[in-house]
Amino acid sequence: SQTIHQWPATLVQPVGSPLSLECTVEGTSNPNLYWYRQAAGRGLQLLFYSVGIGQISSEVPQNLSASRPQDRQFILSSKKLLLSDSGFYLCAWSGEFAEQFFGPGTRLTVL
Amino acid sequence: AQKITQTQPGMFVQEKEAVTLDCTYDTSDQSYGLFWYKQPSSGEMIFLIYQGSYDEQNATEGRYSLNFQKARKSANLVISASQLGDSAMYFCAMRARGSTLGRLYFGRGTQLTVWP
Numbered sequence: 164s165q166t167i168h169q170w171p172a173t174l175v176q177p178v179g180s181p182l183s184l185e186c187t188v189e190g191t192s193n194p195n196l197y198w199y200r201q202a203a204g205r206g207l208q209l210l211f212y213s214v215g216i217g218q219i220s221s222e223v224p225q226n227l228s229a230s231r232p233q234d235r236q237f238i239l240s241s242k243k244l245l246l247s248d249s250g251f252y253l254c255a256w257s258g259e260f261a262e263q264f265f266g267p268g269t270r271l272t273v274l
Numbered sequence: 275a276q277k278i279t280q281t282q283p284g285m286f287v288q289e290k291e292a293v294t295l296d297c298t299y300d301t302s303d304q305s306y307g308l309f310w311y312k313q314p315s316s317g318e319m320i321f322l323i324y325q326g327s328y329d330e331q332n333a334t335e336g337r338y339s340l341n342f343q344k345a346r347k348s349a350n351l352v353i354s355a356s357q358l359g360d361s362a363m364y365f366c367a368m369r370a371r372g373s374t375l376g377r378l379y380f381g382r383g384t385q386l387t388v389w390p
Contacts (some may be wrong), residue, residue: 197377205382206365206380206381206382206383207319207365207380209377209378212377251317253317253319255319261307261369261378262307262309262321262324263309263319263321263378264321265311265318265319265320265321266318267316267317267318268317268318268319270317
């Protein structure tokens with residue numbers, strides 16, 4: 164069966180520090196992968212999606228970037244965090260009907 | 275453009291009763307999919323149910339059913355025999371054929387509270 168992992172689970176970072184969040188998927192090959200952000204009490208905002216290694220598309224211009232160095236690995240990064248980057252970050256992969264299966268998420272607090 | 279609307283920010287239901295969570299959508303595509311997700315306080319998004327636009331019957335998954343009314347562009351989630359563990363945020367989402375590689379459009383969610 165397929166599983167999706169994210170780490171770290173929680174993160175507290177100062178403004179201006181770098182960021183690296185990792186997502187890995189097991190049990191499937193060549194998945195579509197997605198990064199979402201959810202602000203407190205809000206819906207989901209799609210940040211990036213990827214259909215293959217090295218192929219990244221951005222939905223929202225911001226100081227975040229994404230990379231896919233391996234088929235089942237998706238990384239979200241920033242060189243300098245902003246206060247507005249605080250939120251809950253979810254990674255997902257898509258299944259047969261394009262339903263998306265989400266990881267457990269990373270709660271990021273920027274101080 | 276695709277749009278999902280959930281007009282109920284919060285809903286309350288007594289344990290063992292049924293509850294309906296509303297969802298309307300807007301799309302010009304003929305082929306699309308509709309999804310419901312549950313997000314408990316832990317934060318994880320849990321996929322509940324899927325309905326394809328060409329499916330003639332309403333989708334059901336255990337205590338969850340999707341009341342799909344295509345002409346009205348609504349896809350309401352019905353939870354039967356509510357349980358305390360059903361308390362969570364519920365999101366409706368849509369995928370359209372023209373959307374970017376399976377991208378889902380999410381509504382703002384409905385917070386469901388089940389009381390004993």
